[in-house]
Amino acid sequence: MMAIEAMKMGLVNQDQIQECMNIQKAFMEKGQEAPLLAILVKKGYLDPAFYKAMKAHRIISSLTSENMRNLIRGYKMRDRLGAGGVATVFLATSEKDGMEVALKIMHPYHNLNRLFVKRFVNEARLLKKFDFENIVKGYDYGECQGLYYLAMEFLDGETVQAIMDREGPLEEDKALFVIVQIAKALDYCQKNGILHRDIKPENVMITGDGVVKLCDLGFAKPITTDACAEEEVTCGTVQYISPEQARGAADVDIRADIYSLGATLYHMAVGDVPFKGEDNMEIMAKQVLEDLANPRSMNREVSTHMQYFIQKMMAKEREIRYQSPEEIISDIETQILGKKTLEFNPGKKVSKDNLFSRSPESKPADANHREKRTPISDRLRKKRR
Ligand SMILES: Nc1ncnc2c1ncn2[C@@H]1O[C@H](COP(=O)(O)OP(=O)(O)O)[C@@H](O)[C@H]1O
Ligand SMILES: [Mg+2]
Numbered sequence: 001m002m003a004i005e006a007m008k009m010g011l012v013n014q015d016q017i018q019e020c021m022n023i024q025k026a027f028m029e030k031g032q033e034a035p036l037l038a039i040l041v042k043k044g045y046l047d048p049a050f051y052k053a054m055k056a057h058r059i060i061s062s063l064t065s066e067n068m069r070n071l072i073r074g075y076k077m078r079d080r081l082g083a084g085g086v087a088t089v090f091l092a093t094s095e096k097d098g099m100e101v102a103l104k105i106m107h108p109y110h111n112l113n114r115l116f117v118k119r120f121v122n123e124a125r126l127l128k129k130f131d132f133e134n135i136v137k138g139y140d141y142g143e144c145q146g147l148y149y150l151a152m153e154f155l156d157g158e159t160v161q162a163i164m165d166r167e168g169p170l171e172e173d174k175a176l177f178v179i180v181q182i183a184k185a186l187d188y189c190q191k192n193g194i195l196h197r198d199i200k201p202e203n204v205m206i207t208g209d210g211v212v213k214l215c216d217l218g219f220a221k222p223i224t225t226d227a228c229a230e231e232e233v234t235c236g237t238v239q240y241i242s243p244e245q246a247r248g249a250a251d252v253d254i255r256a257d258i259y260s261l262g263a264t265l266y267h268m269a270v271g272d273v274p275f276k277g278e279d280n281m282e283i284m285a286k287q288v289l290e291d292l293a294n295p296r297s298m299n300r301e302v303s304t305h306m307q308y309f310i311q312k313m314m315a316k317e318r319e320i321r322y323q324s325p326e327e328i329i330s331d332i333e334t335q336i337l338g339k340k341t342l343e344f345n346p347g348k349k350v351s352k353d354n355l356f357s358r359s360p361e362s363k364p365a366d367a368n369h370r371e372k373r374t375p376i377s378d379r380l381r382k383k384r385r
Contacts, residue, residue: 002054003036006046016045053111056146072144075103075151082159084202086110086120086218091154094139101139102155106148117148123217124150126194134185136205136215155215157207160268164201169271169299172306176332178204179265179309181212183332186261187325190254194220197252199260200240201267223253238283239273240264243316246284255318258328262313262321269306270298274314288316305335 003020006012020039027034037054040046069077075092081102082089092103110116127138127150137153160178164170170178182204189196197219205213219235236245242259245252266274274293275286295302295310309332315321322328 002058003040005054006037006040006050011047011050012040012045016040016043019043020045047112049112052146053108056108056111072103072105072147072149074140075101077103081154084216084218086116087150092151094151100154101151102136102153104150104152108147111146111148119218120148120150123220126217126220127152130188130192132185132188134181134212134214135188135217136213155205155207155213157205157213159202159215160204160206160264161201163206164268164271169301170268172269172301172303173336175265175268176306176309176336178206178212178268179261180329180332182214182261182264183325183328185214186254186257187329189220189257190223190325193223195223195252195254196220196257197245197260198236198240199257199264200237201264202237204264236260238280238287239267239275241284241287242318243288244318246287253318254324255321258313258321258325259315259318261328262310265306265313266292266295266310269302269310270295272298305339309335 003012003017007014007017017036017040020036020043023039023043024034024036037046037051041048041051071077072092074095076095078091078093080088080090087104087106090103090105092101093099094101106116106120110120121141124138124141127136128141129138131137136155138150139153140151142149160170169175182199186196186199194217196214196217198216199214203214203216205215207213235241238246240260240263242252242256245256263274275283275290277283277286292311292314295307296304309328313321313328322331
């Protein structure tokens with residue numbers, strides 16, 4: 001089966017497979033077992049990296065709950081938490097200290113792609129080095145049985161995308177709170193010379209305690225002005241990428257992340273992405289050419305201020321956008337404070353405590369018997385009543 005896959009990918013040809021099948025047959029007649037792929041590798045027809053990747057793939061796809069637990073040395077794996085285009089994330093316990101971690105394991109079929117491996121290791125290094133409240137913390141990374149893994153802080157919460165899937169658009173204050181927190185994370189990234197390049201609701205998580213965390217630094221890249229020869233320039237997720245990224249510009253800077261943050265805010269406020277299309281090419285073309293639909297015409301509940309923030313972040317010309325995350329933070333905080341004053345409620349500061357926190361009646365979670373978590377949205381609904 002795997003040999004056929006290798007042939008389809010043009011890695012080996014039919015004659016080579018036939019030759020190796022004859023060798024395999026000879027082994028079998030002697031009562032010995034020899035996997036076809038191993039013979040292909042031995043004969044020098046097949047890249048050993050492919051063999052390793054396929055073995056890893058087989059391990060992952062034939063997982064039973066028992067053999068899965070010990071998949072990665074040093075960790076006991078538990079539930080699956082989520083997945084993206086690059087990896088699957090599992091809840092696991094570190095054997096060293098018993099701590100709960102989120103274990104991100106790269107899909108093995110990416111093993112052969114040097115760029116994917118490079119990005120994965122790059123993400124792992126950055127997360128381990130970075131230390132900031134609004135960025136998920138990385139602990140450890142490595143390779144085990146051909147699987148690339150990254151252990152990070154387990155976030156007991158959900159993605160902004162998951163919240164929207166369940167309840168549609170977020171309330172304005174909550175959406176703006178999320179944006180300010182992610183702008184703080186971007187400010188930290190910028191000060192460390194890094195662009196995120198994949199800001200979107202799926203990569204933002206909110207914990208049960210109402211802390212907003214930026215995740216998935218898989219596309220992060222040092223801020224430089226020269227094009228990276230090895231890498232294809234366009235990346236990120238087309239629904240959120242800036243016009244300059246869609247055009248394949250080489251000198252992308254923090255203002256591209258600001259555009260994606262704006263597209264994320266648009267999605268949170270309106271309940272849908274700003275541009276749709278039949279395929280990625282069409283959506284990218286719209287990012288460059290099509291005027292942004294007025295958010296207020298898409299959802300009547302969007303305020304004029306909200307509309308202004310979105311339009312300023314999502315300006316096609318990056319000179320017109322906010323020029324730094326700090327400008328966003330300052331503008332939004334001024335607006336929120338101003339609104340609170342107008343409502344004669346100056347004492348009620350907008351903070352994570354009154355937006356996402358657990359309801360006061362809920363008990364603190366017991367370490368051994370963690371309460372079944374109420375989705376954040378339920379908690380929010382309860383508070384609204
Ligand atoms: N630290 C974490 N704690 C809990 N769940 C997480 C954590 N990191 C990621 N996840 C879940 O796993 C999904 C995929 O993770 P992500 O890093 O975005 O992978 P990919 O690079 O493949 O997009 C996320 O959308 C989220 O649902
Ligand atoms: Mg992701």
